Amino acid sequence: MKQRSLFVALSGMMIASVLLGACAAPAVVPTATVPPAPTAIVFPTETSAPAATTAPTAAPTTAAAATAAPTTAAATAAPTTAPTASGPAKGGTLTVVDNVDYATLDPFNETWTNPAFFEVYDTLVNYKLDFSGFVGGISDSWTFSADNKTVTFKLHPGVKFTDGTPMDATAVKWNLDHYTDKTVPNPICDVLCGVLTSTAAPDASTIVLTLSQPFAPLMDELSGVPMISPAAYQKYGKDNYGQNPVGTGPFVVKSQIANDHRTLVRNPDYAWPPTYYKNPGAAYPDTFVVKQLLDDATMYSALETGQVQIAPVPGQFLAQARSNANLTVVQGIDQGIQYIGFNTQYPPFDDKNIRQAIGYAINRDEVIKAGFNGEADPIYGPLSPAEFGYSQAAETEARKQSFNTDTAKQMLATAGWTPGSDGIMAKGGKRMEFTFILPPDDASKRMAETIQSQLADVGIKLNLKPEEIAALKAETVKGTAQMFLLYMGLADPRILCFQFCSENINGTDRTRFKNADLDKALAAMNAEVDPEKRKALVEAAEMIIIDQRPEIPFAVKHTFTGYRKDQVGGLVFNAIGGALYQDAYLLNPQAQQ
Amino acid sequence: MLTYIVRRLLISIPLVLVLVFVVFILLRTLVPGDPALILGGETASVERLAQIRQEQGLDKPLLVQFGIFLGHVVQGNLGRSSITNEPVTERLWVALPVTLALTTSTFIYIMILGLTIGVVTAYWQDTWLDNLVRVLSVLSASMPTFWLGLMLMLLFAVTLGWFPVIGDLSPRGLFLPTITLGTGSAAGLGRLVRANMLDVLGSDYVRAARAKGVRESRVVLSHALRNTLIPVVTIAGFTIGGLLGGAVVTESIFGLGGLGTLAIIAIGTRDYAVIQGDVLFICVVYLMVNLIADVSYAFVDPRVRLQ
Numbered sequence: 001m002k003q004r005s006l007f008v009a010l011s012g013m014m015i016a017s018v019l020l021g022a023c024a025a026p027a028v029v030p031t032a033t034v035p036p037a038p039t040a041i042v043f044p045t046e047t048s049a050p051a052a053t054t055a056p057t058a059a060p061t062t063a064a065a066a067t068a069a070p071t072t073a074a075a076t077a078a079p080t081t082a083p084t085a086s087g088p089a090k091g092g093t094l095t096v097v098d099n100v101d102y103a104t105l106d107p108f109n110e111t112w113t114n115p116a117f118f119e120v121y122d123t124l125v126n127y128k129l130d131f132s133g134f135v136g137g138i139s140d141s142w143t144f145s146a147d148n149k150t151v152t153f154k155l156h157p158g159v160k161f162t163d164g165t166p167m168d169a170t171a172v173k174w175n176l177d178h179y180t181d182k183t184v185p186n187p188i189c190d191v192l193c194g195v196l197t198s199t200a201a202p203d204a205s206t207i208v209l210t211l212s213q214p215f216a217p218l219m220d221e222l223s224g225v226p227m228i229s230p231a232a233y234q235k236y237g238k239d240n241y242g243q244n245p246v247g248t249g250p251f252v253v254k255s256q257i258a259n260d261h262r263t264l265v266r267n268p269d270y271a272w273p274p275t276y277y278k279n280p281g282a283a284y285p286d287t288f289v290v291k292q293l294l295d296d297a298t299m300y301s302a303l304e305t306g307q308v309q310i311a312p313v314p315g316q317f318l319a320q321a322r323s324n325a326n327l328t329v330v331q332g333i334d335q336g337i338q339y340i341g342f343n344t345q346y347p348p349f350d351d352k353n354i355r356q357a358i359g360y361a362i363n364r365d366e367v368i369k370a371g372f373n374g375e376a377d378p379i380y381g382p383l384s385p386a387e388f389g390y391s392q393a394a395e396t397e398a399r400k401q402s403f404n405t406d407t408a409k410q411m412l413a414t415a416g417w418t419p420g421s422d423g424i425m426a427k428g429g430k431r432m433e434f435t436f437i438l439p440p441d442d443a444s445k446r447m448a449e450t451i452q453s454q455l456a457d458v459g460i461k462l463n464l465k466p467e468e469i470a471a472l473k474a475e476t477v478k479g480t481a482q483m484f485l486l487y488m489g490l491a492d493p494r495i496l497c498f499q500f501c502s503e504n505i506n507g508t509d510r511t512r513f514k515n516a517d518l519d520k521a522l523a524a525m526n527a528e529v530d531p532e533k534r535k536a537l538v539e540a541a542e543m544i545i546i547d548q549r550p551e552i553p554f555a556v557k558h559t560f561t562g563y564r565k566d567q568v569g570g571l572v573f574n575a576i577g578g579a580l581y582q583d584a585y586l587l588n589p590q591a592q593q
Numbered sequence: 594m595l596t597y598i599v600r601r602l603l604i605s606i607p608l609v610l611v612l613v614f615v616v617f618i619l620l621r622t623l624v625p626g627d628p629a630l631i632l633g634g635e636t637a638s639v640e641r642l643a644q645i646r647q648e649q650g651l652d653k654p655l656l657v658q659f660g661i662f663l664g665h666v667v668q669g670n671l672g673r674s675s676i677t678n679e680p681v682t683e684r685l686w687v688a689l690p691v692t693l694a695l696t697t698s699t700f701i702y703i704m705i706l707g708l709t710i711g712v713v714t715a716y717w718q719d720t721w722l723d724n725l726v727r728v729l730s731v732l733s734a735s736m737p738t739f740w741l742g743l744m745l746m747l748l749f750a751v752t753l754g755w756f757p758v759i760g761d762l763s764p765r766g767l768f769l770p771t772i773t774l775g776t777g778s779a780a781g782l783g784r785l786v787r788a789n790m791l792d793v794l795g796s797d798y799v800r801a802a803r804a805k806g807v808r809e810s811r812v813v814l815s816h817a818l819r820n821t822l823i824p825v826v827t828i829a830g831f832t833i834g835g836l837l838g839g840a841v842v843t844e845s846i847f848g849l850g851g852l853g854t855l856a857i858i859a860i861g862t863r864d865y866a867v868i869q870g871d872v873l874f875i876c877v878v879y880l881m882v883n884l885i886a887d888v889s890y891a892f893v894d895p896r897v898r899l900q
Contacts, residue, residue: 103862104677111632185644190637242678257687258677259858260850291759294845294854297743301751302758302848470626470863477630477642507639 034402035378037395038385044332044577048565049325087279088570092589093287094581097299097311103258106242108178108186113224115578119264119288121226121247124153124172125219126274129574131335131388131491133531134219135274138167138227138248139207148214148529155205156272161229163246169201174230176209184238191221191494214529220388220492248272250283250582261291277572277582284570284585300562303327309568309586310579313560315373315443321562328565332577333556335386336489337379338371340451340552343481345512348415348432355549356401357411361458362451363403364554371447376555382496382545384556386576389493389538398546398553408458417459425459433461437475438485440466448485476510486510493538497522500550513550567591598888605880609873610663616872617659620865621651628863632675649675649865662869671873672866674859681870684855688839691851694762695843696836699775703832706779708818708825711786715794716813730780742773742846760847774836774843782828789821822893830886834879 104110105120125134125142136142139153159167176199179188195215200208211218232246245253250273251264270282293299296314303311304324313321313329321329340362342349349355364378380398383390412425412432420426424433438448445466452462462483467475475481488499498504501522502514521544525537545551559577570583629645630637637645646652650661665672671681710730714723733741749769750758760766793799794817802812839853852871859867890897 104679106678109678111637185641185648187633187637190641239673239678257850258674258679258684260854291848293759293848294857295848298746298758298846298848301746304751305754305758307758468626468861470628470631470861473630474625474627477627504638507637507642 034399037392037399039392044330044573046328046330047322048328049323088284088585089589090284091286092586093289094285094568094584094586095289095291095308097293097302097308098290099292099312104242105245105253107226107228108184108238109242112187117226118249119251120245120249120253121228122249123225123227124222127223127491129276131386131575134223135276137274138272149211151209153207155207157205159248159272160269161246161248162252162267163229163232165229165231167227167248168204169207171230172207172227173199173201175227179225188225214527216526216529216534217492217494251288259292261289264288273582279583283582303562306564306567310561310563313562315375318560326564326566327562330561330573330577332559332573332575333377333384333386334489334559335384335491335576336487337384337553338487338555341484341486341511342550343479343512344550345479346482351415352548353411353415357408358455359401359549359552360404360408361455362552362554363454367447367450368555370450371443372557375558379553379556381542382553383493383542384489387491387493389535391539391542394539394542394546397543405457419459423459424461432459434482435465436462436483437465437467437472437481439469439472444485477506479512494526496541497526500545511550515548518544601884609876612876613869613873614659617869618655620868621655626863628675628865631862671870674864674867676862676864681866684867685870685874688850688852688855691762691849692837692839694767695770695840695849695851696833698767698771699836700833702771702775703779703782707782708786710783711790712813712818715787715790718791730783733776734780736777738773738777738842739846741776742843745769745773760849770843770847770849774840778832785824785828786821789824790817793817793820823890826886826889826893830883834882837878838875
C-alpha cells in the first residue's frame with residue numbers, strides 16, 4: 001500500500017510539472033533596440049581580478065582603451081614586471097594551449113595559413129596589430145610600380161635559416177616559384193597562381209614580383225606565405241619535410257606529434273622580428289611547448305593549476321577566470337561572423353524577399369544569449385569590425401533590416417504566402433518547412449533552437465539537423481542543403497568573393513549565390529590596390545550583399561585568452577585577441593623548466 | 594598446441610581482411626563528408642578539390658582503391674595520413690607508447706582491484722563489508738568515465754594539486770587516468786570473481802582441504818582463487834584488447850595523445866588512411882591477445898584440451 005501511494009504521488013508530481021512547463025507563458029519579447037554600428041576595430045580589453053597579496057615589483061595591469069581609432073597602432077600593454085635592469089630574464093619553458101587545428105608545418109601540405117607557422121617561419125610582410133596595414137617582416141620596405149603590376153621588396157640583411165643557409169632573394173624566389181607551381185596544390189596557389197606571373201632576384205637583397213593585374217589582396221596573401229629553407233626542402237623531400245621544418249623564425253622545432261603537442265626551442269640567432277615588438281632579438285624562454293587539448297574543462301584546469309601559462313578561456317569558465325586572482329583575461333573579437341546561410345538555388349530561397357523576410361524575423365540578442373551567453377556582438381552586415389574594409393555605413397544600412405515580426409509577415413504575404421490550417425505559411429500547395437543543418441556543438445544547437453522558435457512565430461517550420469562539420473560542408477558543396485548555420489572569417493575582405501563569387505559555386509560559395517553585379521563589384525574590389533579606394537569598393541559590394549541577403553549574419557563572437565599573470569609577462573595581443581610571443585618571458589624561469 | 598596456434602593464426606587473416614574491407618567501404622560510401630573538402634581547406638577552388646580527389650585516389654572505383662590499399666599493406670605500407678602526410682605507421686608508432694603505458698597501468702589496477710573486491714566480498718559474503726563494497730562497485734560501474742575523470746581531476750589536481758591536470762607517462766602523470774579508466778571495469782570484474790568464488794568456496798574439494806587442516810589463506814588464495822581464473826582470463830583478454838585500442842574519453846580528459854585521440858581526430862578529419870591503419874592495427878592486436886588468452890586456458894586449467 002505504501003508503495004502504491006508513493007507511485008501515485010510521484011506520477012502526480014511528474015504530470016504536474018509537465019503541465020506547468022507547457023503552460024508557462026512565453027515571455028513577451030519587445031522589439032529589440034538596435035545599437036548603432038561600431039565605428040572601427042575595438043582593441044582587446046584586459047580584465048584582471050586584484051591580486052590577493054601585493055607582489056613586490058608588480059605594476060598594475062593596464063586596461064587598454066576601450067575604443068581605439070584605426071590609426072592607433074599601439075599594442076595593449078601587458079604587465080611589465082621586469083625583474084632585472086638588463087631586461088626580462090631568459091630561460092624556462094613557456095607552455096601554451098592552442099586548439100587551432102594544426103596538422104603540419106609543411107606549408108605545401110597544410111590546408112591554410114596556420115598561425116603555428118609564425119613560430120618557425122617568417123613572411124615578407126606582417127599585419128599590423130590592428131590589421132589596418134602592414135609592416136616589414138623579412139623585408140624592410142617595398143615599392144609598387146606606377147601600374148601597380150610590379151612590386152619590389154628590399155630584404156632585411158643578414159637573415160639566416162636555422163640550418164645556416166642564407167635567407168636571401170634567391171631563397172624567396174625559390175619559395176614563391178614553388179608556391180605558384182600548379183602541379184603542387186597548396187592553398188597559396190589558390191590565390192597567387194592566377195596573379196603572380198614571374199619573380200626575379202636581381203641581387204641578394206632585392207626580389208621583384210610581377211603580377212598579371214593589380215591585385216589588392218597581395219599583401220594580405222604575402223603576410224601568410226612562409227619562407228622555408230630551399231636546402232631543407234630539397235634534402236628531405238616533400239614526404240619528410242613536414243617532420244623536419246626549417247625556417248628563419250624565433251623558434252626551432254625539437255619534436256612534434258600532430259594533434260597532440262609540439263616542442264620548440266629558441267632560435268638563438270633570431271634578430272629580425274616585426275618592428276612593433278620591444279624585443280629585437282632571440283626569444284626569452286628556452287623552450288616553447290604548444291599543447292592541444294580536446295576537452296574545455298581540462299584546458300581551463302591546466303590554466304588554473306599553472307601547468308600551462310596561456311590558454312583560450314571557454315565560455316562556461318569565463319566568470320571563474322575573471323575572478324581568479326592569478327589570471328588575466330584578454331577579450332578580443334572574432335574576425336569572422338556567425339551566419340544563417342540559404343541555398344539560393346532552392347526555392348523559395350531563390351527569392352531575395354523571402355531571404356530578407358527571414359532576416360526580419362531574427363532577434364539577434366536572443367540568439368546571442370542562447371549561443372554565447374551574451375558574449376558576442378550582434379552583426380547585420382557580412383564583415384566583422386575586425387576585418388579590413390569593414391564599413392560603418394554598410395553596417396548601418398544593414399541594421400535597417402532589424403528584428404520586426406510584422407515586417408517579416410508582411411513580406412511573406414506580399415510574396416503570396418498565407419498561413420495554412422496548421423499555422424505554417426503555404427503557397428500553391430507548398431509549405432514553408434525546411435531542414436536547418438547545423439554543427440553538432442552545444443552552442444550551435446541552442447542557437448538553432450532559438451532561431452527555430454523565432455521563425456515559428458512567423459509561420460516557418462524548421463527541422464533541425466545537427467551534422468558534423470565535414471558532412472555539413474559537403475552538403476553545401478553538393479547543393480543538398482536548404483538552410484544552414486555556419487561561421488566564416490578572414491582578415492581580408494576577399495572573403496566576400498570566396499563566399500559569393502559565382503565561380504565558387506560547388507566550392508566555397510556555400511549559398512550557391514550568383515549575381516552578375518556582385519561578381520563585377522568583387523572583381524573591382526580585388527583589383528584596386530589603393531586602400532582607401534578599395535574600402536569604397538568593399539562597401540559597394542557589401543551593399544549588394546545586404547540587399548540580396550544570401551546569408552543572414554547575426555553575431556561576432558568575443559574571443560577570450562587567459563594567461564597566468566604570476567608566471568608570464570610581455571605578451572602582446574593583436575586586435576582579435578591573439579597572443580604573440582616575441583616579447584614574452586617567464587617571471588620565474590626556474591619554476592617552469 | 595602448435596597446430597592449434599597455427600590454425601588460429603591462419604583463420605585470423607581472412608577475418609582481418611573482411612573487417613578492414615567493411616570499414617574501407619563504409620568510410621567511402623555511408624559516412625557523410627568529403628575528405629577533399631577537409632584537405633582543401635576553407636578556400637579551395639573547385640579545380641583544386643578535383644586535383645586533391647585525384648591525388649588521393651578518391652576518384653577511382655571502390656574495389657580498385659581497395660586493391661591498391663591491399664597491395665601496399667602486404668609491403669608493410671599503410672599509406673600516408675592525408676592531413677599531415679606522415680606515414681600511417683609513424684602516426685601509430687608515435688601514439689603507441691602512451692597507449693601501452695596506460696594499458697599496462699590500467700590492466701594491473703583492474704586485476705588487483707577486481708580480484709581483491711571479488712575475493713573479499715565472496716569470503717565475507719553478506720557482511721557489512723560485502724554490502725558496502727557491492728554498493729560502491731555498482732556506483733563505479735555506472736559512473737560515466739568522463740564524469741569520474743573530471744571529478745578526480747577537480748579534486749586531486751586542481752584543488753589538492755597532488756597530480757598534474759595534463760597527464761604524462763610518469764607514475765604521477767598516469768595515476769588519475771588509470772583510476773578513471775580502470776575503476777568501472779574493476780568493479781565489473783569484482784562482481785564476476787565474487788560469483789565464481791562463491792561457487793568454488795562451496796565446492797567439495799574446498800571443504801575437503803579445510804577438513805584436512807589447510808591454512809585458510811592457502812585454501813582461499815591458492816586453491817579457490819586459481820579455479821576461478823578461467824573467466825578472469827577471458828575478461829583479461831577482452832580488457833587488454835579494448836585498452837590497446839585506445840581510451841578516447843580518458844585520453845581527451847587528461848590530454849594524453851594515445852591511439853584513442855588518434856582515432857577520434859582521424860575520424861573527424863576523414864583521414865581515411867589513418868582510420869584504416871588504426872582499424873587494421875586494433876583488429877590484429879585484438880585477435881592476438883585473444884589467441885594468447887585462449888592458449889593460456891590450457892595452463893590455467895589442465896582439463897582444457899585445445900582443439
